Amino acid sequence: MKEFCTRRQRLLDMMQDNSICIMPAANLVTRSRDTEYAFRQDSYFHYLCGFPEPQAWLVLSNQRRSSARSKTSLSVLFCLDNDPTAELWQGKRIGPLQAKKSFELNLAFSLDELDEQLLTLLDGHDHLYFAQGHNSEADELVFSLLEALRDAPKQSMQAPSSIIDVRPLLDEMRLFKSAAEVAIMRRAAEISGQAHQRAMQRCRAGLNEYHLEAQLHYEFAMNGAKHPAYGSIVGSGANACILHYTQNDQPLNDGDLVLIDAGCELQGYAADITRTFPVSGRFSPAQKILYELVLEAQQAAFAQVKPGNTFKQVSDAAVSVLTQGLIKLGLLSGSLAFNLQKQLYREYFMHGIGHWLGLDVHDVGSYKFAGEDRPFEPGMVLTIEPGLYVAHDADVDTQWQGIGIRIEDNLLVTEQGYDNLTKDTPKRIAEIESLMAQQSV
Numbered sequence: 001m002k003e004f005c006t007r008r009q010r011l012l013d014m015m016q017d018n019s020i021c022i023m024p025a026a027n028l029v030t031r032s033r034d035t036e037y038a039f040r041q042d043s044y045f046h047y048l049c050g051f052p053e054p055q056a057w058l059v060l061s062n063q064r065r066s067s068a069r070s071k072t073s074l075s076v077l078f079c080l081d082n083d084p085t086a087e088l089w090q091g092k093r094i095g096p097l098q099a100k101k102s103f104e105l106n107l108a109f110s111l112d113e114l115d116e117q118l119l120t121l122l123d124g125h126d127h128l129y130f131a132q133g134h135n136s137e138a139d140e141l142v143f144s145l146l147e148a149l150r151d152a153p154k155q156s157m158q159a160p161s162s163i164i165d166v167r168p169l170l171d172e173m174r175l176f177k178s179a180a181e182v183a184i185m186r187r188a189a190e191i192s193g194q195a196h197q198r199a200m201q202r203c204r205a206g207l208n209e210y211h212l213e214a215q216l217h218y219e220f221a222m223n224g225a226k227h228p229a230y231g232s233i234v235g236s237g238a239n240a241c242i243l244h245y246t247q248n249d250q251p252l253n254d255g256d257l258v259l260i261d262a263g264c265e266l267q268g269y270a271a272d273i274t275r276t277f278p279v280s281g282r283f284s285p286a287q288k289i290l291y292e293l294v295l296e297a298q299q300a301a302f303a304q305v306k307p308g309n310t311f312k313q314v315s316d317a318a319v320s321v322l323t324q325g326l327i328k329l330g331l332l333s334g335s336l337a338f339n340l341q342k343q344l345y346r347e348y349f350m351h352g353i354g355h356w357l358g359l360d361v362h363d364v365g366s367y368k369f370a371g372e373d374r375p376f377e378p379g380m381v382l383t384i385e386p387g388l389y390v391a392h393d394a395d396v397d398t399q400w401q402g403i404g405i406r407i408e409d410n411l412l413v414t415e416q417g418y419d420n421l422t423k424d425t426p427k428r429i430a431e432i433e434s435l436m437a438q439q440s441v
Contacts, residue, residue, distance in 0.1 A: 007048055059121055061073070123149060126162070190424070196216070196260060198215050213234045213262075216234075235258065239404075240405070243350075257278055275407065276291065281436035290400065291429060292429070301317050304317045319353075348390060388405050
């Protein structure tokens with residue numbers, strides 16, 4: 001709770017004087033008829049209070065008190081009330097009384113009081129911080145209340161005169177991870193790495209992609225991470241060349257590679273690991289050559305991850321290695337400078353080198369400042385994920401056709417350079433082949 005309280009106070013300190021912030025929780029989403037998808041809390045809402053239930057609202061205020069001539073920090077939660085009948089069907093609710101105590105809030109109300117209390121809370125503030133467009137139902141309620149305030153001058157009520165997007169402030173806060181966040185992300189990386197190793201050890205020809213997906217999710221859940229952070233990718237053979245392949249329903253064939261891009265979500269935080277390995281447990285000569293090229297590119301990219309450098313420097317280092325290798329192997333022709341200038345490598349490496357990582361797998365945070373690439377700073381967490389994808393019908397030597405390879409790790413930027421949170425997940429060819437030789441049932 002100390003972590004959440006600190007975040008709320010930081011946000012209040014960054015807001016202009018006499019401001020109010022309104023942040024809605026996520027709602028349940030219908031899956032079919034009267035069933036819902038598994039609930040996942042809104043990342044912004046979770047970041048500020050950690051309250052785990054749907055249909056809740058968090059209100060923060062630093063309203064100026066004229067008598068004291070000072071700002072007073074206020075945190076208020078609206079949530080579903082305790083209801084024995086509803087709880088019989090859907091499980092226990094925390095309720096306002098317990099929420100106020102457990103989540104260290106100044107006030108907590110039943111959701112039934114939202115309209116009336118929120119109108120009173122909005123009154124008299126100069127500025128409203130709100131993520132307009134983020135939640136359409138919240139937009140409708142907030143703007144109806146603002147209109148009600150504007151229509152009540154005789155009652156001496158005052159609506160905020162400006163609406164400010166709160167997301168840039170929160171995005172900047174979320175970009176830099178605290179020690180507590182890093183500890184969770186390190187554990188998420190550890191669980192996810194164990195899941196990748198489990199899949200490697202249980203992989204064999206004749207199984208299906210979904211068998212490996214099941215092994216991943218089993219390992220997640222058995223370690224307290226009930227859900228994957230995103231749709232797990234298990235692409236064998238040419239399916240590995242489909243960047244966001246999630247069908248995971250094709251057989252594993254001897255001689256093919258299988259690419260797994262998967263990570264668990266732990267306490268809201270994502271891991272994001274990709275490993276590529278042979279179904280048979282042994283790389284073919286052609287697979288080995290391309291794999292080593294991707295691994296070399298990743299190591300070149302890693303060397304550029306340090307304070308003051310940028311994603312462009314990381315990408316340029318990886319792309320240079322990949323392009324030089326593709327020229328040497330005959331998949332590209334011409335000089336290195338020509339291929340880089342024309343970006344001809346993009347036929348085989350068409351995505352970015354990485355992204356921020358945190359509560360969202362593609363986490364928030366600006367990549368540029370005033371049009372310039374943003375320098376890395378300690379506390380940022382990012383992925384590095386070079387790859388090569390040679391289509392099954394590419395106009396190249398047949399030994400390369402249908403090979404898709406990606407290697408992805410999660411790096412914390414430190415004062416000295418970086419800390420690889422996923423370094424214990426095998427990726428050297430000898431490590432992978434040795435692990436797969438120890439097959440498990």
